[in-house]
Amino acid sequence: MYRPSTPRIPRPLLLGVLLALSACFSLVASAQQTARSGAAVQPGKDVLVLRQYFQYDSFNDPDVDQFRHETVLGYGITGRFTLMAHLPVVYRNFTSLPATATPANRPADDAEWGLADLTLMAQYRFWQYDSGPINTQRATVFAGLELPSGVDGFSSDSVDPFLGAAYTRIHDRHGLNLAARYQFNTGDTANPVNFSESDADAFRSEFSYLYRLAPNAYTSRSRRSWYLTQELLFRYETNRDTELLIAPGLMLEGPTYAVGLSVALPLAQDLDHRPEPELSLLLELRFLF
Amino acid sequence: MAKMKLFLRTLPWTSPLLAALMLVGCATTPGSTQNPANPEAQDAADDTPQTQLIRTGLAVARVEVTGLSCPLCAHSLTKQIQRLPAVEQIELDLGTGQLLMGLTPNTDWPSADRLFQAVHDAGFTPVSVTMPTDS
Numbered sequence: 001m002y003r004p005s006t007p008r009i010p011r012p013l014l015l016g017v018l019l020a021l022s023a024c025f026s027l028v029a030s031a032q033q034t035a036r037s038g039a040a041v042q043p044g045k046d047v048l049v050l051r052q053y054f055q056y057d058s059f060n061d062p063d064v065d066q067f068r069h070e071t072v073l074g075y076g077i078t079g080r081f082t083l084m085a086h087l088p089v090v091y092r093n094f095t096s097l098p099a100t101a102t103p104a105n106r107p108a109d110d111a112e113w114g115l116a117d118l119t120l121m122a123q124y125r126f127w128q129y130d131s132g133p134i135n136t137q138r139a140t141v142f143a144g145l146e147l148p149s150g151v152d153g154f155s156s157d158s159v160d161p162f163l164g165a166a167y168t169r170i171h172d173r174h175g176l177n178l179a180a181r182y183q184f185n186t187g188d189t190a191n192p193v194n195f196s197e198s199d200a201d202a203f204r205s206e207f208s209y210l211y212r213l214a215p216n217a218y219t220s221r222s223r224r225s226w227y228l229t230q231e232l233l234f235r236y237e238t239n240r241d242t243e244l245l246i247a248p249g250l251m252l253e254g255p256t257y258a259v260g261l262s263v264a265l266p267l268a269q270d271l272d273h274r275p276e277p278e279l280s281l282l283l284e285l286r287f288l289f
Numbered sequence: 290m291a292k293m294k295l296f297l298r299t300l301p302w303t304s305p306l307l308a309a310l311m312l313v314g315c316a317t318t319p320g321s322t323q324n325p326a327n328p329e330a331q332d333a334a335d336d337t338p339q340t341q342l343i344r345t346g347l348a349v350a351r352v353e354v355t356g357l358s359c360p361l362c363a364h365s366l367t368k369q370i371q372r373l374p375a376v377e378q379i380e381l382d383l384g385t386g387q388l389l390m391g392l393t394p395n396t397d398w399p400s401a402d403r404l405f406q407a408v409h410d411a412g413f414t415p416v417s418v419t420m421p422t423d424s
Contacts (some may be wrong), residue, residue, distance in 0.1 A: 032359045041362065042412065043365055045411070046368075046372075047368050047411075076365075122411060128356070130356025130413065133306075134359075170358050218383035218384035219382070219383075220383075220384065220385075224360060255360065255364045255367075256361070
């Protein structure tokens with residue numbers, strides 16, 4: 001068993017730092033879209049959305065602690081058509097040797113960080129039905145490319161196309177999102193840790209429900225909303241790795257910003273080609289410009 | 290060997306919590322702010338952003354909008370309207386879908402068609418437009 005020479009960062013300390021961060025940002029505030037799931041919502045024409053994700057993941061078999069900071073930019077070309085870009089930076093701490101590690105590709109150190117593959121995506125809303133001041137139903141299709149960052153250990157060194165669709169329904173205090181995405185993977189990272197990092201094609205299906213805790217009803221003075229969120233995330237790769245995660249959370253949304261916090265836990269998993277997720281904490285900040 | 294592990298530890302507490310909140314939410318009727326017995330309280334309740342806008346002396350145009358979804362989503366609409374000429378002030382009521390615009394008097398105002406287009410550009414559906422009677 002591979003053991004690092006440097007001491008491992010205590011997990012309670014990591015959790016404490018993340019919770020402290022979330023407490024700081026809770027003074028700021030979040031939309032009817034949860035952090036981990038796709039939705040058929042997008043910025044208006046010539047409007048820029050900036051999202052910042054701060055994510056901590058814990059895996060076992062082998063044991064890995066991972067921090068991921070992802071910047072997402074979305075820009076409305078028209079009211080129906082949006083372009084988006086994802087730039088993820090990942091820090092990993094392997095505390096045992098990955099099953100896929102060989103003398104050639106084993107991690108150079110127990111801890112490493114780097115830029116993971118970038119994503120460029122276009123989304124088009126092809127259907128919309130607005131039935132009330134708040135109430136709406138929307139459906140979108142999207143497609144994009146995962147582009148290699150070229151960083152050893154974090155990049156697949158391949159261009160991987162994907163496509164998918166999303167549906168959103170908002171009715172009074174209830175929001176519902178369904179999304180599905182299929183990615184054609186042609187390369188893999190040296191030691192896959194996350195979903196869709198192997199060379200197997202990857203399918204994800206996501207369901208999210210949002211319940212507006214406050215206000216009870218919108219008025220002319222309403223400026224902020226609180227939501228309780230629940231996500232169900234299904235992931236399947238053609239190498240037969242399968243997982244089902246549940247992610248409850250809380251979200252605050254204001255006129256120009258949003259803050260969301262969620263915890264993802266595995267409900268069921270059958271993973272032979274990458275570590276098993278134990279826990280995932282995610283803080284999302286969203287700003288509209 | 291492939292192993293299927295079930296972790297049902299989260300369902301027992303998250304799902305009943307959500308179900309309970311949904312039931313409470315569905316059963317809740319928004320409270321009325323009207324208080325006829327107290328005229329001062331009624332005046333305060335009537336002092337909405339809309340009435341304040343009317344008092345400024347600006348010409349007021351009104352658009353009824355549907356599909357506003359949420360405060361953050363609705364901000365896209367405010368952004369679109371702010372770009373139009375002669376628009377000095379904007380008040381949006383998420384509860385009624387009513388968008389009020391304070392327009393500079395005696396200038397060229399955006400047309401009703403332009404207002405409709407701005408709402409579409411923001412991703413929402415305009416239902417009707419009421420323009421001020423004179424410029």
